[in-house]
Amino acid sequence: MKYLVIPRENTQLDEYQKRGADAFIFGIEKYSVNYPEVSLESLRQLSKNYSIWVALNKNIRNEELKDLETLLNQLSSFEIKGILFYDLAILHMVQRKKLKIPLVWHQTHMVTNYQTCNYYFNQGVSYGIVSNEITLEEILEIKKNTKMEMMVQVFGYPVVSHSRRKLITNYFKDIHQKKTKENYILTEKQKESFFIKETHAGTTILFGKIINGANVLFDLLENDFSYAILDMRDLKEEVGIQILELYTKIRESFSIFSQEKKKQIIDQTIELVGDYTNFFYKKTIYKVK
Amino acid sequence: MNQKVELLSPAGDLERLKIALLYGADAVYIGGKEYSLRANATNFSFDEIKEACRFAHNLNKKVYITINIVFHNEDLEGVYDYLKSVYEAGIDAFIVSDPFIIHYIKDTFSDVEVHVSTQASTTNLESVKYWKKEGVDRVVLARELSISEISEIIQETGMDTEVFIHGAMCTFYSGRCTLSNYLTNRDSNRGGCSQVCRFAFDIDSENDKKFTMATKDLNMADYIPKLLDIGVRSLKIEGRMRSHYYLATVISSYHKIIEAYSSNTLTKELLEKQKQILSRVANRETSTHYFTHEADESDQYYTGRQEMSNQDFLAVVLDYDKNSKIVTISERNYFEPGTEVEIFTPSGKTVSFTVQKIYNEEMQEIEKACHPEEILKLRLDEEVERDSMMRLKIRKD
Numbered sequence: 017m018k019y020l021v022i023p024r025e026n027t028q029l030d031e032y033q034k035r036g037a038d039a040f041i042f043g044i045e046k047y048s049v050n051y052p053e054v055s056l057e058s059l060r061q062l063s064k065n066y067s068i069w070v071a072l073n074k075n076i077r078n079e080e081l082k083d084l085e086t087l088l089n090q091l092s093s094f095e096i097k098g099i100l101f102y103d104l105a106i107l108h109m110v111q112r113k114k115l116k117i118p119l120v121w122h123q124t125h126m127v128t129n130y131q132t133c134n135y136y137f138n139q140g141v142s143y144g145i146v147s148n149e150i151t152l153e154e155i156l157e158i159k160k161n162t163k164m165e166m167m168v169q170v171f172g173y174p175v176v177s178h179s180r181r182k183l184i185t186n187y188f189k190d191i192h193q194k195k196t197k198e199n200y201i202l203t204e205k206q207k208e209s210f211f212i213k214e215t216h217a218g219t220t221i222l223f224g225k226i227i228n229g230a231n232v233l234f235d236l237l238e239n240d241f242s243y244a245i246l247d248m249r250d251l252k253e254e255v256g257i258q259i260l261e262l263y264t265k266i267r268e269s270f271s272i273f274s275q276e277k278k279k280q281i282i283d284q285t286i287e288l289v290g291d292y293t294n295f296f297y298k299k300t301i302y303k304v305k
Numbered sequence: 306m307n308q309k310v311e312l313l314s315p316a317g318d319l320e321r322l323k324i325a326l327l328y329g330a331d332a333v334y335i336g337g338k339e340y341s342l343r344a345n346a347t348n349f350s351f352d353e354i355k356e357a358c359r360f361a362h363n364l365n366k367k368v369y370i371t372i373n374i375v376f377h378n379e380d381l382e383g384v385y386d387y388l389k390s391v392y393e394a395g396i397d398a399f400i401v402s403d404p405f406i407i408h409y410i411k412d413t414f415s416d417v418e419v420h421v422s423t424q425a426s427t428t429n430l431e432s433v434k435y436w437k438k439e440g441v442d443r444v445v446l447a448r449e450l451s452i453s454e455i456s457e458i459i460q461e462t463g464m465d466t467e468v469f470i471h472g473a474m475c476t477f478y479s480g481r482c483t484l485s486n487y488l489t490n491r492d493s494n495r496g497g498c499s500q501v502c503r504f505a506f507d508i509d510s511e512n513d514k515k516f517t518m519a520t521k522d523l524n525m526a527d528y529i530p531k532l533l534d535i536g537v538r539s540l541k542i543e544g545r546m547r548s549h550y551y552l553a554t555v556i557s558s559y560h561k562i563i564e565a566y567s568s569n570t571l572t573k574e575l576l577e578k579q580k581q582i583l584s585r586v587a588n589r590e591t592s593t594h595y596f597t598h599e600a601d602e603s604d605q606y607y608t609g610r611q612e613m614s615n616q617d618f619l620a621v622v623l624d625y626d627k628n629s630k631i632v633t634i635s636e637r638n639y640f641e642p643g644t645e646v647e648i649f650t651p652s653g654k655t656v657s658f659t660v661q662k663i664y665n666e667e668m669q670e671i672e673k674a675c676h677p678e679e680i681l682k683l684r685l686d687e688e689v690e691r692d693s694m695m696r697l698k699i700r701k702d
Contacts, residue, residue: 075428075447075478078454105431108438125483125494126403129376135405149486149494150377157378177482180449180595183518186602191514202506202516208488210506223487300486302374302497303344 017237017267020069020167021260022247024052028256029066032248035257036264039067039097041245046080047072047087049102049217050175052249056090063095073102073122074217075180085109092117098143111140118142120167124175125149130161137164145245148174152232152296156239165242170229171259172247173222174294176210183219184212211250225292226251230285232296233263234278237270255288262288310533312563313369313467314556315545318347321552322357322368327651327692328553329560332367333357334400336545339387340372340380342424343545344496351390358395367397373422375480375494376403385409392417402480404439411440418442420467424494426478430458437464443538448474449595452528456535465538470525471555471583472543474594476502476518476605519606524591526580529559530566550618550637553694554586557649582699585617619646619674620681622693631664632685634695641673645698650690657698658685 018038023029029040042059043051051071054062062068070091076084088109091099098118101107110117120143121127121136127147136144145167146155159166188195201224202210209224229244236244246263248256262285266273273281314330316322322333335357336348349357354370361368370391374380388399388406392414399410399417402424410419420443421427421436428447436444443465446455450468459466475482483493484501491497508516523543525532532540540563542555558579565571584591592604620634632648640646640660647657663671664682674681 075426075449075481076431078429078457081429081431103428103432104425104435105429108431108435124481126375126480128494129378129381129403129405131381131405132376132403135408149483149492154378161378174487176487177477177484179477179481179518181476181518181520181600181605183476183605186605187508187516187518187607190602190605190607191512193510193512196510200516201509203509204488204501204504204506210484210487221484295486298490300490300492300495300497302492302495 017241018243019260019263019267020243020245022051022172022245022249024249024253026052026054026058026062028248028253029062031253031257032260033066035260036267037246037260039069041069041071041100043071043073044087046216047074047076047084049074049178049215050213050220050222056087059091059096060094067097068095069097069100069120071100071122072106073100073124076103076105081105085113088113088115088117100145107136107139107141120145121164124178128154130158133158133162133164133166137162143167143243145169148227149295149300151299152235155296156235159239159241167243167245168229168232168236168241169227169245169247170232170236171227171245171263171289173211173224173250174227175220176223177221178218179220180218182214184214222250223294225294226289227294228285228289228292229294229296230263230266230282231293233266234270234273237267251289258288259285308536308538309567310537310563311367311467311539312556312559313539313541314552315542315547316357316552317343317545317547319349319353319357321547321549323360324549324651324692325552325556326361326364326366328556329564329651329653330366330542330556332369332397332539333361334369334371334541334545336371337387337391340374340376340384342371342373342422342494342496342498344374346546351394354391354394354396358397362395368395369398369400369420370396371400371422372406373400373402373424374496375424376405377495380495389413398442400445407439407441420445422479423447423469424480426480429454430461433458433462433464433466437462443467445469445541447479448523449478449600451598452531452535452596455532455537459536466536467539467541468532468537469523469543470529470532470540471523471559472547473589474520474523476520514607517606520594520600521590521592521604521606522587523594524580524583524587525593525596526558526562526576526583528593528596529562530571533563533566548618549621550694550696551586553649553651554582554696557651557653558582561653578699585699586615588615617696617699618694619644619697620695622648622689622691622695623680624691625685625688627688630684630686631682632689633680633682636674636679636681637677639673639675640697646695647698648685648689648693648695650693652690654689656685656687656689
């Protein structure tokens with residue numbers, strides 16, 4: 017299984033690579049939501065030296081389509097591993113122009129069942145990033161029932177929501193105060209916290225707890241998953257490095273770990289970032305009796 | 306404006322469906338007992354769907370069903386049987402967001418349409434072309450689009466498009482919000498949304514004002530002519546959980562605006578009157594949002610919500626006796642002799658009068674109407690239809 021790392025900056029790649037990162041995900045200026053953005057030229061250079069996946073995951077507007085088509089043409093000549101897309105405009109352009117770029121279905125909260133994975137696989141989409149809101153059991157069932165190669169976020173803050181609205185700017189305008197930073201923390205009745213961030217694409221909210229999927233890694237490895245995603249952006253670099261080292265140990269030796277050793281290494285990750293496992297073992301409900 | 310535009314209403318149950326169609330909706334969208342994004346609404350059984358279709362088709366109107374959840378594996382079992390049963394009940398279109406069922410519907414049922422839900426957040430013409438290639442008949446466009454973007458999509462793709470014109474708005478892109486999952490464990494993309502975007506949050510800044518991100522409602526009354534001119538095929542009202550009175554009022558007002566514009570009789574007075582009626586039935590402030598401008602602080606409730614409980618709705622008409630000129634009503638809100646009221650009817654008539662005497666079911670005079678759902682009688686010279694609504698008289702001020 018390969019580890020796809022989302023770094024904060026492109027200067028961190030060597031350190032992460034030394035600790036077991038196989039590839040990195042970057043966004044591109046103006047076309048990404050919640051990924052570290054680089055210029056096209058930087059991306060060209062990066063793709064020569066590292067395995068790079070590119071996230072073009074914003075909702076596209078008519079006025080951006082012409083530039084998007086040019087961008088896709090350019091990217092098709094780069095040595096990138098693939099494009100993560102949200103908007104179906106990208107899928108349609110790649111199909112229409114018969115571009116040879118591997119595609120990753122990355123409709124953040126919608127990759128939730130194997131039938132839809134199969135649908136997009138038949139549209140020529142080779143990979144999919146499963147939604148963070150489904151259980152491990154559901155993820156394993158998807159894997160069993162699709163030829164699409166599934167990617168799972170096993171580490172980092174999960175994305176919760178995305179709006180085109182500038183929610184922070186609007187809030188401060190309304191109270192006639194100046195926004196003093198780009199990111200804030202929202203807390204609801206002292207219960208749960210969220211990070212709220214504003215960029216060119218609007219506002220993104222992330223949950224305030226780090227997913228630590230060390231335990232889940234064992235299941236993914238045993239079931240031959242090809243890719244796990246580790247989002248290191250909002251962490252201190254040294255914590256990210258330690259986590260990656262531990263996750264790499266799991267990858268290298270999971271099949272020979274005793275139960276005691278397994279517990280020991282999971283506990284080490286918990287000491288660093290806590291034991292939050294998101295929805296891996298918790299099912300959501302939707303009908304209220 | 307080449308084709309007649311469709312006014313599309315929500316309906317949470319059979320009774321509201323009938324009200325919507327009687328008051329001028331050309332089509333209604335409903336949820337069945339499964340796979341609908343309003344999982345906690347009453348929703349329709351198969352028998353009710355059949356009855357809904359029979360009622361609508363007799364009026365030469367249509368019924369669309371929402372199959373617009375984002376499916377999990379466990380939801381897949383039985384979905385094809387469900388689609389078949391719904392189809393056999395006589396519906397005219399499926400509104401879907403998960404694309405795996407599109408091909409099944411198109412391959413299996415030849416005479417039913419597939420509409421892509423706004424949940425798919427279709428924001429540009431290239432994505433619309435994708436859906437067209439997939440055999441989709443209509444796209445419900447994302448609520449983040451401007452009128453000029455919508456116009457460009459229609460011109461470039463020729464696709465049948467539907468846009469929301471009235472009702473509540475999401476703060477986030479449809480399908481791109483799971484606040485509800487994280488805070489209440491309720492799955493927003495499967496109909497469990499607990500509207501966390503309307504909660505108040507503490508923010509780590511130096512002021513003590515709560516952070517809220519709730520949006521004002523949408524109201525596009527002023528821009529109906531423009532939407533008709535650019536060729537929007539269907540104008541959609543939000544709110545499958547809204548009341549009978551709300552639906553009757555909103556549908557009736559938009560129906561009047563559309564009819565007047567289509568027959569070149571739309572006046573400023575008529576438009577203002579309908580806007581006034583719409584503003585009275587709303588419980589939140591409204592805006593045109595992205596249709597006319599990049600959404601900003603004026604489109605949100607940042608300093609406290611001002612939701613009003615509307616007391617205008619006084620009664621529903623159950624019967625009118627031509628001989629005795631007595632109208633029988635079911636009371637909803639307080640009124641008394643001397644109250645100035647108006648009754649608006651499904652056929653578009655409005656009858657204004659001052660309440661003189663109020664009688665109970667036994668024709669005994671009572672002092673006031675103050676028991677919701679009590680059957681009461683009033684004298685009224687002008688005939689009004691069953692299912693008409695009585696409200697406080699709306700004045701020009």
